[in-house]
Amino acid sequence: MLIYLWAESHGGVIGYQGRLPWHLPADMHYFKTTTTGHTVIAGAKTFASFGRPLPHRVNVVVSHRAASEFPAGVTVLNSLAAVRQYAADHPQDQLYVVGGAQLFNGLMPDVDRLYRTTIDADFPGDTRMPAIDYTQFAKIGEQVGVRDAANPYDYVFEQFERR
Numbered sequence: 001m002l003i004y005l006w007a008e009s010h011g012g013v014i015g016y017q018g019r020l021p022w023h024l025p026a027d028m029h030y031f032k033t034t035t036t037g038h039t040v041i042a043g044a045k046t047f048a049s050f051g052r053p054l055p056h057r058v059n060v061v062v063s064h065r066a067a068s069e070f071p072a073g074v075t076v077l078n079s080l081a082a083v084r085q086y087a088a089d090h091p092q093d094q095l096y097v098v099g100g101a102q103l104f105n106g107l108m109p110d111v112d113r114l115y116r117t118t119i120d121a122d123f124p125g126d127t128r129m130p131a132i133d134y135t136q137f138a139k140i141g142e143q144v145g146v147r148d149a150a151n152p153y154d155y156v157f158e159q160f161e162r163r
């Protein structure tokens, strides 16, 4: 199953200068607990932003570059077709596509579930979530985030499944 997992702020902003535009530890915790034990599939720029392979997860990177340019143990796929084949070869696995925009855009016809964090705030951004036709998806869950000193925004976690 292919699952998109991302956080967006006003205007669909997801990235700025190769990083997340915000510091929201509660969303990082959600990312970690949701993906641990499963597979993360990241574009090369997003993978670079992690700084290292994510522990306790199968790390798949999408890049035109050779596998030898990435850390040992990382699976490198060279095309979206290769990602689709990987998903077909792992039908029982939860495959979390964790961005960035290039991957989200290219795999839109293939995604089964959407796990979205919406942050009710303005941030500068140079990378946005591609448009999603939400009429094709039904909401299956929602959790309101706790606003506190460390997470000083209103935010909500939602899950959608393809109808």
Ligand SMILES: NC(=O)c1ccc[n+]([C@@H]2O[C@H](COP(=O)([O-])OP(=O)(O)OC[C@H]3O[C@@H](n4cnc5c(N)ncnc54)[C@H](OP(=O)(O)O)[C@@H]3O)[C@@H](O)[C@H]2O)c1
Pocket: 005, 006, 007, 008, 013, 014, 015, 016, 017, 018, 019, 020, 042, 043, 044, 045, 046, 047, 049, 062, 063, 064, 065, 077, 078, 079, 080, 098, 099, 100, 101, 102, 103, 104, 106, 127
């Ligand atoms: N808010 C969030 O939830 C979230 C999630 C993820 C990322 N982000 C942010 O988004 C930004 C990065 O996103 P991005 O869209 O610029 O980059 P990206 O999708 O992470 O990575 C782009 C790279 O992926 C590879 N790639 C993409 N499509 C490919 C294809 N069809 N075949 C082979 N390789 C392909 C290419 O790597 P090569 O150049 O190596 O060939 C390309 O340069 C950062 O600011 C990051 O922090 C935010």
